[in-house]
Amino acid sequence: MTLPYGDLGESWRAARRPAAGIHLDSAACSRSSRLVLEAVAKYAGEESEVGGYVAEANAEPALRQARSAIGTLVGLSGDDVVFVDSATTALARLLQAWRLPAGTRVGCLIGEYGDNLAAFRDAGLQPVLISADTDGRLDPGALRDLLRDRPPTLVHLTVMGSHRGVVQPAHEVAEVCREFDVALVLDAAQAFGHVDCAVGADAVYSTSRKWLTGPRGVGVLAVGQSLALRLPLVQDAEHPPENAAPVRVLESAEGHIAGRVGLGLAVQEHVAAGPERVHARLSALGRLTRELCGEVGGWRVHEPTEEPSAVTTLAPPPGVDVAETRARLLREHRILTTAIPPDRAPLEMTGPVLRISPHLDTTADDLRALAAALQAITGRLDQPV
Numbered sequence: 001m002t003l004p005y006g007d008l009g010e011s012w013r014a015a016r017r018p019a020a021g022i023h024l025d026s027a028a029c030s031r032s033s034r035l036v037l038e039a040v041a042k043y044a045g046e047e048s049e050v051g052g053y054v055a056e057a058n059a060e061p062a063l064r065q066a067r068s069a070i071g072t073l074v075g076l077s078g079d080d081v082v083f084v085d086s087a088t089t090a091l092a093r094l095l096q097a098w099r100l101p102a103g104t105r106v107g108c109l110i111g112e113y114g115d116n117l118a119a120f121r122d123a124g125l126q127p128v129l130i131s132a133d134t135d136g137r138l139d140p141g142a143l144r145d146l147l148r149d150r151p152p153t154l155v156h157l158t159v160m161g162s163h164r165g166v167v168q169p170a171h172e173v174a175e176v177c178r179e180f181d182v183a184l185v186l187d188a189a190q191a192f193g194h195v196d197c198a199v200g201a202d203a204v205y206s207t208s209r210k211w212l213t214g215p216r217g218v219g220v221l222a223v224g225q226s227l228a229l230r231l232p233l234v235q236d237a238e239h240p241p242e243n244a245a246p247v248r249v250l251e252s253a254e255g256h257i258a259g260r261v262g263l264g265l266a267v268q269e270h271v272a273a274g275p276e277r278v279h280a281r282l283s284a285l286g287r288l289t290r291e292l293c294g295e296v297g298g299w300r301v302h303e304p305t306e307e308p309s310a311v312t313t314l315a316p317p318p319g320v321d322v323a324e325t326r327a328r329l330l331r332e333h334r335i336l337t338t339a340i341p342p343d344r345a346p347l348e349m350t351g352p353v354l355r356i357s358p359h360l361d362t363t364a365d366d367l368r369a370l371a372a373a374l375q376a377i378t379g380r381l382d383q384p385v
């Protein structure tokens with residue numbers, strides 16, 4: 001199988017410093033381009049030269065452009081976008097602003113991200129599970145039944161989980177939620193810059209450092225006007241900064257402004273590359289990973305081969321330790337992957353998995369090297385001591 005858009009892979013690689021090995025860990029933290037790193041450094045220099053708050057005021061046009069481009073990617077407007085420090089903070093802040101009564105029901109999947117379940121708990125919300133198939137994929141018919149018969153106050157959909165490369169049918173979910181007038185919140189931490197997130201949700205949040213390849217320490221929260229105006233914290237707030245939308249009160253006043261500037265540039269690079277082309281190449285990389293790693297050394301691929309995402313998760317053969325395998329892949333083969341513990345999706349996962357998350361520059365040879373390394377390590381691990 002040949003990977004589509006080889007030009008995209010080459011330009012993505014050429015735009016970056018060389019990786020120290022084979023980097024298959026973009027779902028955890030990807031690699032920023034040289035231009036993004038330079039923009040971050042340049043902005044940091046300006047803080048020192050002209051003063052941090054003057055530098056921030058000077059960067060306002062760039063930040064406005066960043067909000068606007070992010071808004072477009074998530075199907076909302078630039079005025080709806082605020083910067084925070086992570087996706088986790090974005091959800092916590094949204095729920096804090098919403099002040100839903102204790103016991104409020106929130107629809108989510110069995111594969112919901114562990115920290116999101118903790119955030120629901122902290123906010124006093126009661127998760128209601130929406131039926132899914134054996135891959136963990138939401139069943140839109142079951143969602144329709146739930147929203148018709150006993151609707152939760154909101155649906156929270158993690159478009160792609162941390163623990164599995166399955167892409168949820170976000171467009172259909174948005175359609176059903178609109179039909180029954182139930183608010184929809186998307187966790188796009190793994191979807192932003194990876195698959196389409198402009199589905200018409202009421203709120204979308206994400207992080208900079210994963211598929212969008214922006215700097216660490218930056219998260220984004222976008223809240224559409226109609227939901228924003230219903231949030232008590234937004235209603236009660238003093239006026240936000242001049243000319244800013246009411247939702248801006250949710251933004252962290254203190255923050256990694258250089259990172260926000262860098263994310264703005266990373267978003268521009270993503271848009272210039274063409275989000276659909278990016279998605280097509282990432283999907284092909286996921287498919288090739290699954291083809292090459294299926295059955296290697298007894299590891300089992302969780303995703304359907306054709307799943308349109310770059311993420312592959314592998315369940316270990318009996319007796320093989322995932323964290324140890326991840327450590328040896330890095331130490332002995334310079335291949336960076338992730339060991340995912342069951343608490344990432346505590347209701348769904350029954351054991352740890354090894355996650356492979358290539359970005360655009362990954363080659364078929366890289367993935368063959370991974371398969372060979374996995375075979376070599378597992379073969380040896382399998383031997384009785």
Ligand SMILES: *Cc1c(COP(=O)(O)O)cnc(C)c1O
Pocket residue numbers: 085086087088089113158160161162187189190206207208219
């Ligand atoms: C990484 C991740 C998060 C958390 O993002 P942070 O920026 O680290 O807070 C939330 N949800 C999913 C699905 C993730 O993969």
